[in-house]
Amino acid sequence: MTPLQLCLLLSSGxxxxxxxxxxxxxxxxxxxxxIELMLNAANLNFIAxxxxxxxxxxxxxxxxxLFSIAxxxxxxxxxxxxxxxxxxxxxxxxxxxxSTLKG
Amino acid sequence: MTAALLLIAVVILGxxxxxxxxxxLIHSALLLILSWAGVAAFYLWAGAEFVAFAQVLVYVGAxxxxxxxxxxxxxxxxxxxxxxxxxxxxxxxxxxxxxxCMAAVLSAAVMASRFPPPADHAPVTSVRLIGLQxxxxxxxxxxxxxxxxxxxxxxxxxxxxxxxxxDPEDTP
Amino acid sequence: MNPAAQNHFLERAPxxxxxxxxxxxxxxxxxxxxxxxxIVAVLAIFGLFFAFTTVAERKLLARVQNRLGxxxxxxxxxxxxxxxxxxxxxxxxxxxxDAVKAITKEDIVPxxxxxxxxxxxxxxxxAFSLMGFAVLPFGRxxxxxxxxxxxxxxxxxxxxxELAIFMAGWSSRNKYSLLSAMRALAQLISYELxxxxxxxxxxxxxxxxxxxxxxxxxxxxxxxxxxxxxxFVFTPWGFAGFIIFLIAALAESNRSPFDLPExxxxxxxxxxxxxxxxxxxxxxxxEYFGLTALSGLGVTLxxxxxxxxxxxxxxxxxxxxxxxxxxxxxxxxxxxRGTLLRLRIDQLTRLSWQFLVPLxxxxxxxxxxxxxxAHWAGPLQLVRWALSLAIVIVPFVVMGRSLTxxxxxxxxxxxx
Numbered sequence: 001m002t003p004l005q006l007c008l009l010l011s012s013g014x015x016x017x018x019x020x021x022x023x024x025x026x027x028x029x030x031x032x033x034x035i036e037l038m039l040n041a042a043n044l045n046f047i048a049x050x051x052x053x054x055x056x057x058x059x060x061x062x063x064x065x066l067f068s069i070a071x072x073x074x075x076x077x078x079x080x081x082x083x084x085x086x087x088x089x090x091x092x093x094x095x096x097x098x099s100t101l102k103g
Numbered sequence: 104m105t106a107a108l109l110l111i112a113v114v115i116l117g118x119x120x121x122x123x124x125x126x127x128l129i130h131s132a133l134l135l136i137l138s139w140a141g142v143a144a145f146y147l148w149a150g151a152e153f154v155a156f157a158q159v160l161v162y163v164g165a166x167x168x169x170x171x172x173x174x175x176x177x178x179x180x181x182x183x184x185x186x187x188x189x190x191x192x193x194x195x196x197x198x199x200x201x202x203x204c205m206a207a208v209l210s211a212a213v214m215a216s217r218f219p220p221p222a223d224h225a226p227v228t229s230v231r232l233i234g235l236q237x238x239x240x241x242x243x244x245x246x247x248x249x250x251x252x253x254x255x256x257x258x259x260x261x262x263x264x265x266x267x268x269x270d271p272e273d274t275p
Numbered sequence: 276m277n278p279a280a281q282n283h284f285l286e287r288a289p290x291x292x293x294x295x296x297x298x299x300x301x302x303x304x305x306x307x308x309x310x311x312x313x314i315v316a317v318l319a320i321f322g323l324f325f326a327f328t329t330v331a332e333r334k335l336l337a338r339v340q341n342r343l344g345x346x347x348x349x350x351x352x353x354x355x356x357x358x359x360x361x362x363x364x365x366x367x368x369x370x371x372x373d374a375v376k377a378i379t380k381e382d383i384v385p386x387x388x389x390x391x392x393x394x395x396x397x398x399x400x401x402a403f404s405l406m407g408f409a410v411l412p413f414g415r416x417x418x419x420x421x422x423x424x425x426x427x428x429x430x431x432x433x434x435x436x437e438l439a440i441f442m443a444g445w446s447s448r449n450k451y452s453l454l455s456a457m458r459a460l461a462q463l464i465s466y467e468l469x470x471x472x473x474x475x476x477x478x479x480x481x482x483x484x485x486x487x488x489x490x491x492x493x494x495x496x497x498x499x500x501x502x503x504x505x506x507f508v509f510t511p512w513g514f515a516g517f518i519i520f521l522i523a524a525l526a527e528s529n530r531s532p533f534d535l536p537e538x539x540x541x542x543x544x545x546x547x548x549x550x551x552x553x554x555x556x557x558x559x560x561x562e563y564f565g566l567t568a569l570s571g572l573g574v575t576l577x578x579x580x581x582x583x584x585x586x587x588x589x590x591x592x593x594x595x596x597x598x599x600x601x602x603x604x605x606x607x608x609x610x611x612r613g614t615l616l617r618l619r620i621d622q623l624t625r626l627s628w629q630f631l632v633p634l635x636x637x638x639x640x641x642x643x644x645x646x647x648x649a650h651w652a653g654p655l656q657l658v659r660w661a662l663s664l665a666i667v668i669v670p671f672v673v674m675g676r677s678l679t680x681x682x683x684x685x686x687x688x689x690x691x
Contacts, residue, residue, distance in 0.1 A: 003105060004221050005213055010112045010145075012209035014119055014138075016202045021123030023198035029128060029174055033135050036166070037119055040142050043158075051149040052221040059228045059236050065154050066237075069161050070248050074255035076166045080173040081259035087177040129445060133392070136438065156427040164434025168464060171441055175457065230423045230484050 007048035015041035028086070028093045032079045039072045107148055115141035128174050136167045150225030153233060286592040289316075290416060313419050317408050325563045326370035332609045334366070339613035345369045377556035385448060385549050392446035397550070397557035400439035404561040406432040407568035412490050414581050414594035425486040426478065429572060430471060433527065436565065437463045440536075443558070444546035455545035458620050459529065459536035465627040466526035466533075472635035473519040476512050476642030477576045486572075490580030502586055506579035511663040512641040515671075517577040519635050521607075524569040526623070528562055531612040535620055570604040571597075578604075630674060641666040 015038050022034030043065045050061025083093060090097055115138050122134035139162040146155035237245055293312050300308045334344030346366035384393055410425035412418040422428055437460055444456020478484060481492050496505045507513035526533040536545040544550075547558055574580060578600050581593035618626065641663055648659045 002218065002221055003108060004218055006105070006108055006112070007145075007149075008213040009210060010108075010115065012206060012213060013112075013116050015209070016206040017116065017119045017123060019205055020198045020202035021119075023201060024195045025123070026194075027128065029170070029177070030123070030131060033131065033170065034123065037123075037135070037138070040139065040162075043154075044142060044145060047146055047149050047151050047154065050151065051225050052218075054219055054222070055226060057236065057240075058226040059233045062151050062154050062228065062233060063237060063241055065151070066157060067241075067244060067248055069154075069157055070252060073161050073166055074252050077169055077259040078255050078262075080169050081262040083173055084176055084263045092179060093177050133442070152422065153424045153427065156424055156431040159431040160427065160434055163438065164431065165464075167438055168441070168460060171445075172457070172460075175445075175453070231482070 002052075004048060004052040007052070008045065011041045011044035011048065014038075014044065026095050028083050028095055029080070031095065032076065032083070035079075036072060036076060039068065043068050108145075111141055111145050111148060114138075115145065129171070132167070132170050132174055135170075136163055139163055139167070151228075153228075153230060283590065286415065286594075289594075317419060318405070321405075321408060321564065321567060324567060325560060326374075327367075328563055328567070328605055329373070330367060330369045331606070332612075333369070335606065335609045336613045339610070348372045374556070378553050380552035382552040382554065383549075387448040388549065389446040389448070392442045393549070394554075396439045396443035396446060397554045397561070399442070400436050400561040401557050401564065403432050403435040403439070404564040404568065407565070408571070410486050411568070411571040411575055412486050412580055413597050414592065417581075417594055418487050421487055422485065424484045426474060426484045429486075429568075430467075433565070433568075434467065436561065439561075440546055443550070447546075447549035449549055451543060452546050452548050455536055455548075459546055462526060462529070462533060462536065462620070462623055465624050466523045466631075469519050469627060469631035469635050470523035470527055472632065472639065473516040473523060474576060475635075475639050476516050477507060479639065479642045480507070480512075480646055486575050486580075490575055490582065493579040493582055495582075495586060504579055504582060504584045506577065506582070506584075508577040508579075510645065511660065511667050512638050512645055513577055515634065515638050515641070515667040517573065519631055519638065520573055520577065522631065523627075524566070524573060525608065525611065526627070528566040528569060530562070530566060530608060532615040532618050533623055534617060535623065538617060566608065567601070567605070570601050570608070573604055574600040625678075630678060633674065634670060637666060637670050 018034045018037030018041060020034075021037065022031045025031060025034070046061045046065050046068070049055075050065075055061060086098065087093055118134045118138035118141060122131045122138060125131045125134065139158065143155045143158040143163070146152075146158060293309070293316075296312065297305050297308050330345065334346075337344035344366065348366050348369040348371075349364045350368060384390060407429050409420045410418070410422055410429055440459050440463070441456050444452045444459070447453075477489060481489050483489065493504070493506050495502045497503075503509075508517045525531075529536050537547060538545070547555060550558060574597060581597045583589045583591065583593070583596050644666065645659070645663055648655075648662075651659050
């Protein structure tokens with residue numbers, strides 16, 4: 001079990017924890033937190049390969065992660081603003097309550 | 104080296120699992136922040152200091168604030184103090200099953216793959232090198248990310264701003 | 276630069292002392308002892324600095340307010356001595372008396388409070404405030420950790436303290452603490468942007484994030500026959516950046532005129548309402564450590580760090596120059612505290628977003644112009660300075676006038 005495989009197992013574990021959280025919980029904020037965990041797991045993957053693998057340019061992995069962090073920040077801000085806007089209408093953040101468009 | 108990695112892994116996975124299981128939303132958010140700090144520790148262990156500091160600055164310093172503000176602004180006062188039910192049993196079992204299958208597939212893929220021999224130390228990077236690469240090869244992407252961030256934050260501000268007519272009780 | 280003057284005995288003495296001590300230990304442990312000594316030295320020196328800052332602040336504020344400060348605390352009377360010290364040492368042992376009081380006070384935790392978070396909040400805020408000291412170059416060879424991305428590390432450590440303030444406010448289960456914590460957070464995140472933007476011109480001009488390299492670039496330059504210090508505060512963009520940095524540093528450490536989160540007339544003690552005894556002292560300590568770290572960063576980036584202003588004065592060791600400039604900045608902050616009135620939360624956020632952020636952005640452009648026009652020769656240098664000054668002064672005047680339009684002119688009334 002090389003250190004690279006340990007790192008990849010760590011990032012897979014974090015991804016699956018995020019996935020389980022995003023699917024199981026009924027609070028919108030917790031779903032968003034699960035998605036953030038999945039993004040972080042992907043970043044862990046990038047840095048693991050940057051550290052252990054051969055890379056054509058020395059800083060490619062780090063630059064990818066920097067962009068990923070920036071985009072995750074933007075996505076978290078927009079997601080939480082949406083949650084606040086929905087809360088203003090429904091006074092609740094349970095996912096199951098947002099069923100007005102249900103057939 | 105591996106001992107440090109195992110300790111960091113325990114912190115990251117433990118905090119993330121606890122965050123997803125707690126009923127109290129604020130405790131979930133704070134445990135998740137601990138998990139993000141653990142991820143920053145992993146980056147430091149791997150030798151990517153710039154990314155580690157950026158992770159702390161952005162996630163622990165900024166996104167955590169946004170999450171906590173959102174939790175506080177969407178509190179339901181009739182449900183006792185931020186308790187959130189974990190949802191129905193069916194949904195929980197489905198989620199765990201899906202997660203477990205995903206974990207199995209990913210672990211099998213990781214263990215079965217053959218990787219090139221690992222490098223002894225991290226690639227030598229300096230902040231200057233990262234800056235030059237960002238500006239030269241990835242200049243367009245940098246500008247686009249800037250535009251994305253600006254547009255996203257303007258949109259978030261517009262979405263979350265208080266709307267419409269003031270309450271008649273507000274004016275004296 | 277005279278190497279003999281730079282490396283004389285006083286300059287090297289603390290380093291020699293440390294090396295002599297480290298040599299007592301076996302080889303594998305030496306790096307650990309080396310770093311432990313650095314950590315203990317930083318903690319001890321800045322702990323004492325914090326103690327004397329509190330007494331200096333109380334005395335200076337008192338003098339500004341036309342009264343004496345604390346001058347009763349002296350040394351204890353030792354009954355076994357045939358004589359006792361009649362002199363009270365000007366009240367300089369006041370901080371130690373305060374420390375004893377804070378430690379022995381009863382630690383009251385509200386019954387409904389979240390015990391773990393209530394305990395963790397002061398610990399986290401002190402820990403992250405102290406972490407900022409690791410990248411400040413205190414002297415020529417006195418940098419605790421030489422990081423390539425030192426400035427990013429400093430701001431990352433500072434941004435984690437905001438989390439602790441939220442934890443303090445929320446764990447007290449007090450509506451007013453929570454409200455005050457959210458206001459404090461709004462203030463902190465509003466002023467993080469001018470703080471970081473005022474530092475970006477420095478990074479642009481020096482091309483590095485490392486504090487060691489930034490101080491090294493502020494050495495001496497020779498226009499003509501004189502030797503002048505190359506400190507960034509003496510350039511137009513550096514001066515504007517320094518002013519913005521000062522204002523943002525005051526706001527980041529919750530200090531007057533931005534001390535709305537902890538003013539006694541506002542929401543009791545704000546997010547610290549439910550803290551007493553040692554935990555309150557820890558928050559207090561963290562605020563002063565944050566202020567000292569930010570002042571140290573200001574000295575490093577703008578005032579030349581450990582560089583002496585003239586080559587003749589290099590006989591004074593570099594760490595004394597750093598400490599002297601740091602003391603100057605802290606005295607300036609105390610002076611501002613005694614002079615200016617407290618701002619309301621909406622005035623504060625308006626100042627940040629509508630005034631400081633545009634000025635800081637223009638300052639970045641100013642620094643870019645400065646770098647691009649560095650090769651202009653002869654009389655064009657005067658044009659360069661004039662244009663740079665214009666980019667600083669004109670937006671300041673225009674925006675200042677437009678933002679204060681409609682306010683009545685200030686009238687002063689003095690007691691007869």
